Amino acid sequence: MPDVLLLSRIQFAVTIMYHFLFVPLTLGLVLLVAIMETLYARTKDDLYRRMADFWGKLFVINFALGVVTGITMEFQFGTNWSEYSKFMGDIFGAPLAIEALVAFFLESTFIGIWIFGRERFPKLRALSMWMVALGTTLSSLWIITANGFMQNPVGYTLVDGRVHLENFWAVLFNPYVWYMLVHTLIGSYIVGSFFVLGVSAYHLLRRQHVEFFHRSFKLALALALFATVMAPLSGHLAGLNAAKVQPAKAAAFESIWESGEAQPFFLLAVPSLKNDGNIIEWGKIPYLGSLLTTNSPTGYVKGLGDIPADERPPVWIVFWSFRLMVGLGLFFLAVAGYAWWRERKGTLLEARGLLKALPYFIPLPYVAINLGWVVTEVGRQPWIVYGLMKTADAVSPISIGDIVFSLVGLVVFYTSLIIADVYLLVKHAKAGPEVAASPGEPPAKAPKAPAGRPQEA
Amino acid sequence: MLSYDALSVLWFILWAVLWIVYFTLDGYTLGVGILFPFLRKNEREEAQLQEVVGPFWNGNEVWLITAGGATFAAFPLVYAEMFSTLYVPLFLILFGLFYRATGLEFMSKGSGRFWKASWTFAFFGGSLAVALLLGVAFANMFYGLAFDRTMNAVTLASLLNPYGILGGLLFVAFAVLSGSLWTAHKVSGPLHDRARSVAGWAWFVVLGLHGLFLSATANRTTILDNYNAYPILYVVPALALLLLLLVRFFYARGRLLWSFLMTSGAIALTTATGFIGMFPRMLISRLDPAASITLYEARASELTLSIMLFVAVIFVPIVIGYQLWAYRLFRAKIRPEEAKGYR
Known part of the structure; x- marks a missing residue:
């Protein structure tokens, strides 16, 4: 029943990509808000508290959707992939259960404490936000542990045609897991820092809350610089590792069809839609293909031509997603570098072009990180568990x-939720910090007087 | 060390406990959602009601996710069959959970009456749908699902038999009782009085439906087979009934927290009554008893069960510890003049 298969795959793609619109901002932004809370606890500078309140509010809006779209994922393996669940349950279920027990409880309990307790128990502010950060990060570890097994099955035996756990530590310390985890976290830090850079730039361009947003900008810039430098490095290492265990995926990265040593790199290559070669290869750079895939200019790369046609991933999707992701990654590095240069020269506020552009760059890291997962997941096809199950x-x-x-329900409802989410994010981001004090003015007491319900600012 | 069979039985118990804890905790959250449009009279009371569940609802919902994850880890076959056979009802529950959460969190963050009205309705409708459908789904789990050895999908219509609907109504009534008592315990002001009077009549509805449900369970299901084999087990439904009577006892004396706790206990024991009757079956077929899936068929490997037990023994107490701490932190009465809600 190919139609159920196709629709199930579309549904999975839709639900995971919708979910992953919220997860990376959660992972990235929580780190910045937690740092703001620690700075506030250390310095008692009220500006840091207001920063944490403002960015924390945006975090909370985003977090709600992450939770909502995440529940679907927890049950979808059972609803739509029951054969997979039966085959993989012994190994795949445990990380999911541990993720809920170790990570979800932590983040959901402490986000509640932060939202409703930050005015009543100011001493718990930093602690609760760091607990949320710990929870979200642990969550990524466990879900990637589950995914890592699908990429590179280890620590198992086959009993009665099903996967049985043999070595839990091998599953957890699967190298594939750790390369993916680091690269995913770094990508999320780019999403989070570019979000803060973009919103800050919007206000800096209009010269409103300058001190507030300049400080936010600098904090995010530090993270952006770190993450944009680390992204290509961690990505390269993840790619080398993938090449070792998933030759078909690695060959699809650069659309290499003929096996051999000293593979070149083509500035422009166009894989055919028939999945049997490249239509165009132009701008040859000798040795670079091998260097990128194996870290050695003369390294051997197995070409897609030597992989049976029914075991090749759809090369053009993997190839273009990979190229676009890498291109965006380099672009982020350039943007962060340029912003850093302007900041160092002390002319950031005059860099009107940059400040104007940054808000429009907010979606790009989302695109890049989702493309990264397209490469990872589509590159594994036709396997759902590499080499074990199609x-x-x-x-x-x-x-x-x-x-x-x-599928119709999910698309309609998710879309309505995303529209609401984006509306709220834009509204609250544009409104700026709650206490509208201009720099130099003493900050007013935070919560508005209860006379008249605080109408949303 | 435990034998594989003992380990599997222990995991059946843990599996049931996770679902029971979820039902008990989300019961009051769903109840507040169902009552929300009827209890609030102004924005301050909306903020009060948001704070009644705000710090806790997300942590409560994670018990559901953990129950789902534990089903997958410990009984992969049940996870695969339960959610693919209950496909449509499960998605309806998921849709309800989407809107319950976003309704609660978003209603006061936007502007305009349309915004507020839409998300308020989302909070109400989502909560009602989830409570009703969970009740229907689990009553059918106890009753037996209409699947045979081909593991055909169970249609929504086949779940809407009288017993299933009765289970749904019972859980909605329990949620309303639990939610109104929790609200009355947490808040002061006019909202307190209104919530309290709702609890007063909700109790009678629960008592009536509970009696009907227990007698239907005795007449229509195979749940009592285990009880007749081991009559000592009748303690559990008897205790559920006793707690339900104590709800009224404490309510009449104004001890609302105790009344709430007794309600929670009654929800837990009523659900437990069903799970005890299922043992060792996890998915009961009412078309073909031989097609039922037992825990011995569904269980994961001994190693996986051992590791999961190890993780659970460490982390479940930690989780309960910080969740209780959160309840203690927010133990102060929510007064109308101080409530801020989600902003």
Whole structure:
């Protein structure tokens, strides 16, 4: 039943990509808010408290959607991929359960304490935000542990045609997991820091709350610089590791079709839609293909031509996603570098072009990090568990009607939620910090007097 | 060390406990959602009601995610069959959970009456749908699902049998009782009085539906087989009934926290009554008893169960510890003049 398969795959792609619109901002922004809280606790400078309140509010709006879209993921393996769940349950279920127990409880309990307790128990502000940060980061570790097994199965035996856990530590210390985890976290820091840079730039351009947003900008810039430098490095290492265990995926990165040593790199390559070669190869740079894939200019790369056609991923998707992701990553590095240069010269506030552009760059890291996951997941195809189970064999025996119902419902409801989320983020980001004190003015007492319910600012 | 069979039985118990804790905790959250449009009279009371569940709802919902994850880890076959056979109802529950959460958090963050009205309705409708459908789904789990050895999908219509609907109504009533008592305990001002009077009549509804549900369970399901084999087990439903009576006892004396705790206990024991009757079956087929799935067929490997037990023994107490701490932190009465809610 190819239609159920296709629709299930579309549904999975839709739900995971919607979910991953919220996760990276959660991972990146929480770090910045937690740092603001620590700076406030250390310096008692009220500006840091107001920064944490403002960015924390945006964090909370985003976090709610991350939670909501995450629940679907927890159940979707059972609803739509029941054959996969039966095959993989012994290994795949444990990280998911541990993620809930170790990470979700932590972040959801402490975000509640932060939201409702930050005025009543100011001493708990930094602690609760760091606990949320710890929770979100642990969550990424466990879910990537689960995904790492799908990429590079280790620590298992096959019993009665099902995967059985043999060595838990091998599953957890799967190298694939740690390369992916670091690269994902760094990508999320780019999302988070560019979000703060963009919103800050919007206000700096209008010369409002200058001290507030300049300080936010500098904090985010430090993270952006670190993350944009680390992204290509961590990505390169992750790619080398993928090349070792998933030759088809690695060959698809650069669309290399003929096996051999000393592979060149083509500035422009266009893989055919028939998945059998490149239509165009132009701008040859000798040795670079091998260097990127194996870290050695003369390294051997297995070409896609030597991989059976039914075991090749759809090369053009992987190839273009990979190129675009890498291009965006280099672009982020340039933007962060330029902003840093202007900041160092002390002319950031005059860099009107940069300040004007930065808000429009906010979506780009989201695109890049989702492309990274497209490379990872589509690059693994046709396997759902690399070398062990094909995606086509994993789907639930459900009816077309059921899946059409769920897919339409998910798309409609998620879209309504995203519209609401973006509306709220834009509204609150544009409104600026709650206590509208211009720099130099003593900050007013934070919460508005209860006379008349605080109408939303 | 435990034998594989003992370990599997222990995991069946833990699996049931996770679902029971979820039902008990989210019961009051869902109840507040169902009552929200009827209890609040102004924005201050909206803020009060938001604070009644605000610090806790997310942590409560994680019990559901943990129950789902533990089903996957400990009983992969049940995870695969339960959620693919209950496909449509499960998605309806998920849609309800989307809107319950965003309704609560978003209603006061936007501007305009349309915004407020839409998200208020989302909070109410989502909560009602989740409570009703969870009740229907689990009543059917106890009753037996309409699947055979081909593991055909169970249609929503087949779940809407009288017993299932009765289970749904019972859980909605329990949620309303629990939510109104929790609200009455947490807040002061006119909202307190209103919530308190809701609890007064909700109790009668719960008592009536509870009686009907227990007698239907005795007449229509195979749940009592285990009880008849081991009559000592009748203690559990008897205790559920006793706690339900104590709800009234404490309510009449104005001890609302105790009344709430007794309600929680009654929810927990009523759910436990069903799980005890299922043992060792985890998915009961009402078409073909031989197609039922038992914990022995569904269990994960001994190593996975051992590791998961180890993780649970360490982390469940930690989680309960900081969740209780959060309840203690926010133990102060929420007064109308101080409540801020989600802003």
